[in-house]
Structures are given as structure tokens and as C-alpha cells.
Amino acid sequence: MEISSHQFHLLQQLNEQRRQDLFCDCNILVEGKVFKAHRNALFASSGYFKMLLSQSSKETSQSTTATFQAFSPDTFTVILDFVYSGKLSLTGQNVIEVMSAASYLQMTDVISVCKTFIKSSLDISEKEKDRYFSLSDKDVSSNGVARSCVYGGGWRAESSPPHSHSSPDPGTCMMGGNTWSNFNYYPASQRNAQQQLSKHEQRQGSVKKSRHLGLQQPSDIPHYKSSKLEDRAAEPAGHPAPPEEQVHIDTEVETPHVGYQYGQGSEGMPRGLAVSQQEHESPHDLARMRFKCPFCSHVVKRKADLKRHLRCHTGERPYPCEACGKRFSRLDHLSSHFRTIHQACKPICRKCKRHVTELTGQVVQEGTRRYRLCNECLAEAGIDSIRIDLEAEAPLEFPQDGDKDSRWHYGEDNRSDVEIVEDGSTDLVIQQVDDSEDEADEKDVKPNIR
DNA sequence: CTGGGGATGGGGCCC
């Protein structure tokens, strides 16, 4: 006979003991703040702690101290509350950091919920059309109802695959079982985003294979790569294989876990944190690499860089080129594109590659594309037959959705300082452009680029 | 088939 409430009460009691600092045998130091917890609870909830504590379990008489600088105390509070209650307090503000921390700590359930939370935010923003997946605080405040939730996936007696904690209730943020690859904000860029993802992962050298909880090995980060440990991962003989249903994890969830937290320690000890009873990690290592991508092994120093990096996973392209409609994930890429493709900024003859000036060359327009040709190449191209294409000079219509108040107008380039040279050929417009004013032109033509 | 160059995208980092 099974009393279902027992599990709940047990966890409740543990949580109470934690609050009262009873029997706590593990201290976790997060940016100077000390958290007390029970090894058993941590061991059972986190693959990271599982490995950590199994290494230090020989000396059970002493309390274990672990130090983290990879996430904030507030974030760890959310994580620890989840460990002791099964409830995850997610908000738009903390979801990325919680997810990053969960990835660090190898808590697949938490990662899964965070992913779902983000996805639901994206779904909402898709409906709003003018909003994008944003990690900023204002994104939350704009819709406080939808972007804040508590995940209460329920207490379970044993660890389980991420989707097992999912709740089907669509009215809350407790959906689960979704993989990130199933979603893309821009349908048009979906294929592209997937390519980017695979490309990125290829570049990162990510291992696409099943991993075993608690036995994940370093492989993705070159600086800390340990072939020795990888070898061991490849031969499970040395490790007792956990039950299949417990350890076979979606690689998309698992892949991010491997990372710099595992060092070249000969016994597979986490290197980036204080593992032993007294030993604290050198904060130097972690302070240098602070933000870890929840989707891949990439680690960046700044939150803003992580935010930018995440776009390569989400496929978000908020910056459309108003000249050709092509979308970019970054403003500087759009800027670069616009300069090279539509403004003919390079003072190089496209044909002979020679340097040209306003005297020795001219700007040629071909559709929305502009480039420079030297006078010789212009003559060779049959400049006599080039005709002016006035339509191409008119401001073009571009998709306005989500253009981030972009106000580039291609036709603005046709200003008084640009002398149109009429010619008789097709599709080409020759302009006399003063190179010295290119810079000023740029500033004029892209007021949204501050 | 191959090498070169342009376009694009991602990361680091400065301002």
C-alpha cells in the first residue's frame, strides 16, 4: 500500500529542516552568500552535485562546501527552492539565468521547464507581432501575467526525463516536452535557423549522442577538453549504468551540460568549483567565463553577449534590410550589408579590383545593388548603352513587421549631392558620388543606427 | 575540380 502524501511530506520536512539548518551537511557559497542544504537532496536533484558529492562522499564526516560564481544567489535560491519543493519560480527576468544555472548544475527538468517558459513567451510575442523574444526586464513588465509562473511539476520519487514533469495545462507555464528545435519565431528563417544551429554545433564540436546523467564528460570546450575523460565516457564499463529510462536524455537538452565546469582533473572532478571539504575554487576561472548558453556549450563573459548569441539558436532576425528585405540577427551585420551591397562604400572597382575615386570611377546601380566600377571597366561594360532606371531610385517597399523602428529608405540615397548620369543601358544607373561625403551619407541614410 | 574572393554570421571586446 502506498501513501502518496508521504513523498510530499518527506520533501516538506526536508525543506523545513533546511530552513532551520537541521542536519544540513552541505554549504553552497554563491557570490558570497551561503546556502545550507542536504547532500541527499542535492545529489538526487542535480547531476552536477551527484558527481561532485560522489567524489567527496568518502569523507562524509565533514560538511561539503561548494562555491559558485557562475550565477547569482537569487538564481540559486530559485534552484534550491525547486530542489526542496518541486516548484520553480520563473519570471521573464530570471529565466535565462535559471536555465543557465540549471544547465550548469545538470538539472534537466529545470532546463526543460525554462525552455517551455521561453517558448511560451515567444508564442505570446509572436501574437503581439511587434515583440521579440527578449531577455530584458521590460519584456516581463509588459505582460506580467503571462511571463511569470511557478512551475510545480510535482514531486517525484526518482529522476525522470525532462518531459515527465510536464504539465498539459496550457493556461500556465507548465507545458513541457517541447524541444527547442520544434520552435522558431520566424517561419521563413526556420530552415536557416536550423542550419545555423547545426552549423554552430558543428563548429563548437558538440557531441551529438546520448549521455549519462552524472557521467557527462568534457568535450565541447577546447580549453578544458579532456580526452582521457572522453575515453572513459565512451567505455561505460567503469561506471555502473543507471536504468535506461533514467539516463537516456534528449541530446538537445543534454548537450549544453558539458562544458567548462569539468576540467582536466584526473578523476573527473569538477574543476571550476570548490569540490572538496575545505577547498574553494579560484574565483578567477569562473569570473572569466560567466554566462553559459543553455543550448550549446558556448560560454560568454557578458549577459549581453549571451543574449546576442541566443539569437543564433532562436533564429530571431529583428533587423530587416529595407533595400532588399533580407533580415539580419544583428544590427552591425545589417549595417555592413547595407554598406557593401546597397551603398557601394568600397572604393574598389568591382571588376578590376583597382581603387577608384569619384574621378576614376562611378557607382553603378543594378536593381537594389550598388557597386563601383572604374571608368575603364565602365567603358568596357558598354556604358554607352546603359540607361537610367528611375524606378530603382524610388523608395522601395519593405516588410514592416518587426523592423525595430528602422527607417532606412533606399531612395534617400538619391539626393542632391548625387549626380545621376543618364545612360542608355538596362538596369544600371550610374551616379557620380563624392567619396568624401560617403561617411555623411551613411549617417543620413540610417538614422536608426545610432 | 580547385582556388580566390565576396557575403554572411558569430565571437570578443571597446566605447
Next chain:
DNA sequence: AGGGCCCCATCCCCA
């Protein structure tokens, strides 16, 4: 935190 620049890798096109 965002903008922007630089550097580098990759892809693709073309000779």
C-alpha cells in the same frame, strides 16, 4: 546594455 568595430570561419559563386 546596446552599438559598433574587428577578426575569423564558413558558405557560395565564379573563373
